[in-house]
Amino acid sequence: MGAALLSEFATEIVVPVCAVIGIVFSLVQWVLVSRVKLTSERHASGSNKNGFGDSLIEEEEGLNDHNVVTKCAEIQTAISEGATSFLFTEYQYVGIFMIAFAILIFLFLGSVEGFSSKSQPCTYDKEKTCKPALATALFSTISFLLGAITSVLSGFLGMKIATYANARTTLEARKGVGKAFIVAFRSGAVMGFLLAANGLLVLYIAINLFKLYYGDDWEGLFEAITGYGLGGSSMALFGRVGGGIYTKAADVGADLVGKVERNIPEDDPRNPAVIADNVGDNVGDIAGMGSDLFGSYAESSCAALVVASISSFGVNHDFTAMLYPLLISSVGILVCLITTLFATDFFEIKGVNEIEPALKKQLIISTVIMTVGIAIVTWIGVPSSFTIYNFGDQKVVKNWQLFLCVGVGLWAGLIIGFVTEYYTSNAYSPVQDVADSCRTGAATNVIFGLALGYKSVIIPIFAIAISIFVSFSFAAMYGIAVAALGMLSTIATGLAIDAYGPISDNAGGIAEMAGMSHRIRERTDALDAAGNTTAAIGKGFAIGSAALVSLALFGAFVSRAAISTVDVLTPKVFIGLIVGAMLPYWFSAMTMKSVGSAALKMVEEVRRQFNTIPGLMEGHAKPDYATCVKISTDASIKEMIPPGALVMLTPLIVGTFFGVETLAGVLAGALVSGVQIAISASNTGGAWDNAKKYIEAGASEHARTLGPKGSDPHKAAVIGDTVGDPLKDTSGPSLNILIKLMAVESLLCIGAAEAIGVETSSVEELGISVSVQNPPVSENLPVNGAEWVGLFAREMLSATIVNDAKVRASKLLEVSG
Numbered sequence: 001m002g003a004a005l006l007s008e009f010a011t012e013i014v015v016p017v018c019a020v021i022g023i024v025f026s027l028v029q030w031v032l033v034s035r036v037k038l039t040s041e042r043h044a045s046g047s048n049k050n051g052f053g054d055s056l057i058e059e060e061e062g063l064n065d066h067n068v069v070t071k072c073a074e075i076q077t078a079i080s081e082g083a084t085s086f087l088f089t090e091y092q093y094v095g096i097f098m099i100a101f102a103i104l105i106f107l108f109l110g111s112v113e114g115f116s117s118k119s120q121p122c123t124y125d126k127e128k129t130c131k132p133a134l135a136t137a138l139f140s141t142i143s144f145l146l147g148a149i150t151s152v153l154s155g156f157l158g159m160k161i162a163t164y165a166n167a168r169t170t171l172e173a174r175k176g177v178g179k180a181f182i183v184a185f186r187s188g189a190v191m192g193f194l195l196a197a198n199g200l201l202v203l204y205i206a207i208n209l210f211k212l213y214y215g216d217d218w219e220g221l222f223e224a225i226t227g228y229g230l231g232g233s234s235m236a237l238f239g240r241v242g243g244g245i246y247t248k249a250a251d252v253g254a255d256l257v258g259k260v261e262r263n264i265p266e267d268d269p270r271n272p273a274v275i276a277d278n279v280g281d282n283v284g285d286i287a288g289m290g291s292d293l294f295g296s297y298a299e300s301s302c303a304a305l306v307v308a309s310i311s312s313f314g315v316n317h318d319f320t321a322m323l324y325p326l327l328i329s330s331v332g333i334l335v336c337l338i339t340t341l342f343a344t345d346f347f348e349i350k351g352v353n354e355i356e357p358a359l360k361k362q363l364i365i366s367t368v369i370m371t372v373g374i375a376i377v378t379w380i381g382v383p384s385s386f387t388i389y390n391f392g393d394q395k396v397v398k399n400w401q402l403f404l405c406v407g408v409g410l411w412a413g414l415i416i417g418f419v420t421e422y423y424t425s426n427a428y429s430p431v432q433d434v435a436d437s438c439r440t441g442a443a444t445n446v447i448f449g450l451a452l453g454y455k456s457v458i459i460p461i462f463a464i465a466i467s468i469f470v471s472f473s474f475a476a477m478y479g480i481a482v483a484a485l486g487m488l489s490t491i492a493t494g495l496a497i498d499a500y501g502p503i504s505d506n507a508g509g510i511a512e513m514a515g516m517s518h519r520i521r522e523r524t525d526a527l528d529a530a531g532n533t534t535a536a537i538g539k540g541f542a543i544g545s546a547a548l549v550s551l552a553l554f555g556a557f558v559s560r561a562a563i564s565t566v567d568v569l570t571p572k573v574f575i576g577l578i579v580g581a582m583l584p585y586w587f588s589a590m591t592m593k594s595v596g597s598a599a600l601k602m603v604e605e606v607r608r609q610f611n612t613i614p615g616l617m618e619g620h621a622k623p624d625y626a627t628c629v630k631i632s633t634d635a636s637i638k639e640m641i642p643p644g645a646l647v648m649l650t651p652l653i654v655g656t657f658f659g660v661e662t663l664a665g666v667l668a669g670a671l672v673s674g675v676q677i678a679i680s681a682s683n684t685g686g687a688w689d690n691a692k693k694y695i696e697a698g699a700s701e702h703a704r705t706l707g708p709k710g711s712d713p714h715k716a717a718v719i720g721d722t723v724g725d726p727l728k729d730t731s732g733p734s735l736n737i738l739i740k741l742m743a744v745e746s747l748l749c750i751g752a753a754e755a756i757g758v759e760t761s762s763v764e765e766l767g768i769s770v771s772v773q774n775p776p777v778s779e780n781l782p783v784n785g786a787e788w789v790g791l792f793a794r795e796m797l798s799a800t801i802v803n804d805a806k807v808r809a810s811k812l813l814e815v816s817g
Helices: 008-034 065-113 133-172 177-214 218-261 274-309 324-346 352-381 399-424 429-440 442-455 458-488 491-513 518-560 571-612 625-639 641-658 660-697 701-706 712-755 785-816
Strands: 385-390 393-398
Touching: 008 133, 008 177, 008 324, 065 133, 065 218, 065 274, 065 491, 065 625, 065 641, 065 712, 133 177, 133 218, 133 274, 133 491, 133 518, 177 218, 177 274, 177 324, 177 352, 177 491, 177 518, 218 274, 218 571, 218 625, 218 641, 218 712, 274 324, 274 385, 274 458, 274 491, 274 518, 274 625, 274 712, 324 352, 324 458, 324 491, 352 399, 352 491, 352 518, 385 458, 393 399, 393 458, 399 429, 399 442, 399 458, 399 518, 399 660, 429 442, 429 660, 429 701, 429 712, 442 660, 442 712, 458 518, 458 660, 491 518, 518 660, 518 712, 571 625, 571 641, 571 660, 571 712, 625 641, 641 660, 641 712, 660 701, 660 712, 701 712
Parallel strands: none
Antiparallel strands: 385 393
């Protein structure tokens, strides 16, 4: 079937070089952002289009520059210290979990052969010998820790970058919206490229180091690498849930008391929860999203590698073709680099109405160029014809078919992004209709918002469904895995756009707290409104890719478990299906209630301070920001454990007690249900948020009829926004991690489940038949919960038949007598 045009040596060069280029580019962007100084010193004369040569003292509104810059620096320091403190506290708790779960993984996988260090027959080719289960346990644990550490690092670096750039964006807003946009976008690009490059480089290094031990045993090698994805998503779950609870508790408390009850502006320095609110933007929307998308990238790569290792790529030891997923990510970094220059260097934003189109162009340009990049990589990186493992068979695939699989995932991501923008941007009728519904109060606003969220699910689901159909038709489960990679191939640009939003939001808050003019706040609000939409687009990408990643992992799981079909008519599968579909609701209930409980404490504290601190409303006294920060921190640390435990323990409990077929049903149910809820929740919350901003901005005649701030329609919009906050920033985004994490955990632990007797079996094998050939109970003891149920049903049915036979016999004797 031939070999790839690209040599193994060239592959060994291309992947790390592209990763290093990404890291260098991110550092260059950091240097450019750092040229905006948080001091009141006058810059050298002269200017350029990026504004770095402009003097910050030349403030068009004539404010005292020394005071403004000093205030901005103080506020930025408070936000940065709060975010750093929270993340360190969170990581201490998560670190304990990480170590405990790593030990559990080692014990669970090592017990497969009783911690034997002897080689064993390979799972898919019994004639070959593979490395011992103990080695797989050890290397899976190492890759889990690598993924967890990389995920934590991705989130932490993102937070530090965002808190470094927020005040600088505020200061640049004094020179024009274009200057502020460039600083915010460059800062987002630092995070995007660092995360994409680090994730790629660590995975590449891990594969090569593991290969030194595994040698030709690529089946064992890439099975052990699966732990990398599990580690990434495990940390992402806690980052998303913990960060989401933190930010929304503060946001809800600040909005309900400040804007609704006290009628003061958003981010007013008199509001005790304002610092906690701005800290939350960084720990939730930045650190959480960074870890989330890293997890998606790691898991899609791992799913593709696992399937490829048992296909012709792995069997023939074609290293270049084997690393096709990494080559896609490598080219993606170069494509995103070119795309970023369009926003920061090739074109200049001159007006507020150019912000959203510039961000949309980023998506379009990156997708078009990446399509060409995928074609080139597929042509030189894989043979013209090869075979892919397909549930026990080897399916012949052409390289052009693989290109279509990746391409359909890439373009499906663009479609999801545009649909998300349509339903969450206040430039279009859906959000304007939601804003208009505020005329009659909060109730109609909530009704319209929920309807919008439900409707916004339709097109993304069709896009995902078409991607699945095309990908599976051409290249089975490997096609679905690389389609997910296609959707995530422009992750650097996607993250830059996504991180831009919270940075702009913080910039607006700093402008308000520093007492800057109304014109500056209008500019930062325009940046923030576009940022809300881009954040929703980022969540759309995360959810869409999670659906494809989860299905790919699900396919790898059923292949590894040797399940040829998942028959929903089988009772134990259907039970798993319906329970799995329930899990996202259970998870969402836990996270929503956590936000509500924390917000209740926050509201009470903010009210207490307004009522008991003399001169606070008049601006003569400073609020106690630290107490509100502590409330959010304590609540998020405490409340993130139960949802995390639900997700992490469910696959282990179901697989151990009810078998792999029931677990397959649970995974399928969670996937189908979770994707719908996640899209709906994220878009509903985003629409409510931008409906509020539409009224506040008053940019059109229609918007002005609903305003101004403090009017009844505006208060109704604030209530809708408050309800939507935990939907779009806590429950919704966390659900995509739920479906990915359960799938990758099931895949990693399937060997152990089989070893303790949890095997696939037919209805007859479970003992539900009443055939007289069944051995007595003492000779065929059940080994899991499903068999106990089956045995109980069999014995009851048998007893009924025997009893019925006795009754009939006695009646016949009576008649004959």
